Structures are given as C-alpha cells and as structure tokens.
Amino acid sequence: QSVLTQPPSVSAAPGQRITISCSGRSSSIGANYVSWYQHVPGKVPKLLIYDDDKRPSEIPDRFSGSKSGTSATLGITGLQNGDEADYYCATWDSSLRIGVFGGGTKLTVL
Amino acid sequence: EVKLVESGGGLVKPGGSLTLSCEASGFSFEDSVMHWVRQGPGKGLEWVSGISWSRPSTGYADSVKGRFTISRDNAKNSLYLHMNSLTPEDTAFYHCVRDGRGWYGDPFFLDWGQGTLVTVSS
Numbered sequence: 001q002s003v004l005t006q007p008p009s010v011s012a013a014p015g016q017r018i019t020i021s022c023s024g025r026s027s028s029i030g031a032n033y034v035s036w037y038q039h040v041p042g043k044v045p046k047l048l049i050y051d052d053d054k055r056p057s058e059i060p061d062r063f064s065g066s067k068s069g070t071s072a073t074l075g076i077t078g079l080q081n082g083d084e085a086d087y088y089c090a091t092w093d094s095s096l097r098i099g100v101f102g103g104g105t106k107l108t109v110l
Numbered sequence: 111e112v113k114l115v116e117s118g119g120g121l122v123k124p125g126g127s128l129t130l131s132c133e134a135s136g137f138s139f140e141d142s143v144m145h146w147v148r149q150g151p152g153k154g155l156e157w158v159s160g161i162s163w164s165r166p167s168t169g170y171a172d173s174v175k176g177r178f179t180i181s182r183d184n185a186k187n188s189l190y191l192h193m194n195s196l197t198p199e200d201t202a203f204y205h206c207v208r209d210g211r212g213w214y215g216d217p218f219f220l221d222w223g224q225g226t227l228v229t230v231s232s
Contacts, residue, residue: 035156035218045155050210050218088155092216097169098155099145099217
C-alpha cells in the first residue's frame with residue numbers, strides 16, 4: 001500500500017482535459033514539494049513537474065501541477081494519444097525520512 | 111549529456127546477495143544526491159534508498175532496511191547498492207536516479223538510468 005494515494009485509472013478522449021489527484025499526509029505532501037512522473041512501459045520514467053508546479057524546460061505547458069494542504073493534482077490539457085502512460089506523484093516524508101511514490105494512475109486516451 | 115548506466119543485475123536465489131553498480135557521467139557526480147528506485151513486475155515505482163553527496167547521509171525504505179546498503183565512490187563517479195537476504199519480493203528493475211535537489215531530503219528524480227533487472231527465484 002502506497003503512502004501517497006492516487007486513482008488507479010483515468011480516461012478521456014483526445015483534446016480533453018484530465019486531472020490526477022495525489023493524497024498524502026502532513027509529514028509528506030503537507031511538508032514537502034511534490035513531483036510528477038510519466039512512465040511509458042518500456043521507457044524510462046520522465047520528470048513532468050517538480051516543486052509542486054514547476055516544469056522542466058522540455059515539458060509542454062499542457063502539463064501543470066498544483067498543491068493544496070496534503071493533496072496535489074496533475075493536470076493535462078489537450079490530451080494526445082502519446083500521453084497514454086502511467087503517472088506517479090512523489091514526495092519526501094519528513095517523519096519517516098524516506099522518499100515516497102503514489103501507486104500510479106494509468107491514463108487511457110480513448 | 112547525463113548518462114546513468116546500471117549493471118550487476120541477474121538471477122539470484124532467495125537468501126542470496128547481489129551488488130548493483132551505476133556509472134555516472136555528464137554531470138558533477140560528487141555534488142549530486144543519488145537514489146535507487148525500483149519497479150517490480152506489475153507494480154508501481156518504489157523508492158529504495160538515497161545517499162547525500164558528501165559525509166553521506168543515507169536512507170532506506172522499510173522494505174529493504176537492514177538488508178540493503180547504498181554507497182558511492184565519488185572518485186569513480188559510481189553509485190552502488192549492496193543487497194543481502196534477497197526475497198522474491200525484491201524482483202524488480204532497479205533504476206539509478208540523479209536527484210535534482212542540491213541537498214538530501216525533499217528530492218525530485220531528475221535523471222534516470224535504464225535500469226538493471228534483479229530476479230530472485232529458486
């Protein structure tokens with residue numbers, strides 16, 4: 001069981017917008033930055049968002065991140081077929097002194 | 111170009127040991143916090159261990175604490191994971207990961223190696 005809780009799956013049609021939630025606790029998301037990763041099976045995970053809402057320069061602005069309290073959200077607009085992947089949130093747990101990932105959310109583009 | 115190349119994976123019997131290595135290039139390894147992250151078959155990503163860049167601080171997931179040891183050799187630009195008392199639950203791809211943060215704690219996982227497969231089976 002993951003320390004961070006994500007929905008197992010989400011789906012939408014091309015061009016639409018989706019959000020993926022990530023719920024933690026006061027010592028994890030509530031106290032530390034959240035990052036998000038895209039993982040296409042067979043490829044290496046890719047950093048999408050860091051420090052809650054910052055994008056690496058190569059990541060398009062269709063991807064966004066936000067955080068409120070002990071929850072974080074990844075948003076993807078203008079869905080494309082190539083966005084089909086597993087998406088993971090991650091953070092640090094200050095109490096346990098460990099890195100933690102969410103269980104992952106499988107995005108299906110219909 | 112950042113490169114992280116893992117090696118040392120393979121088939122090992124339950125109770126056995128294995129040491130993974132990661133050779134880093136393309137960035138200042140001695141100034142970088144490093145981690146191991148694994149993904150088991152049909153499972154999600156799991157943080158395994160992390161190590162700071164000097165006077166090393168280390169951390170471990172509960173699932174590996176007491177069995178795995180992370181270490182680094184800055185002179186060789188290399189990261190290691192020494193794994194003992196392996197169980198089938200340790201079967202996974204193990205990725206060497208560079209932290210984008212300049213200090214240990216509150217990481218984000220910036221650069222990933224392709225991973226090396228560890229299979230624990232009799």
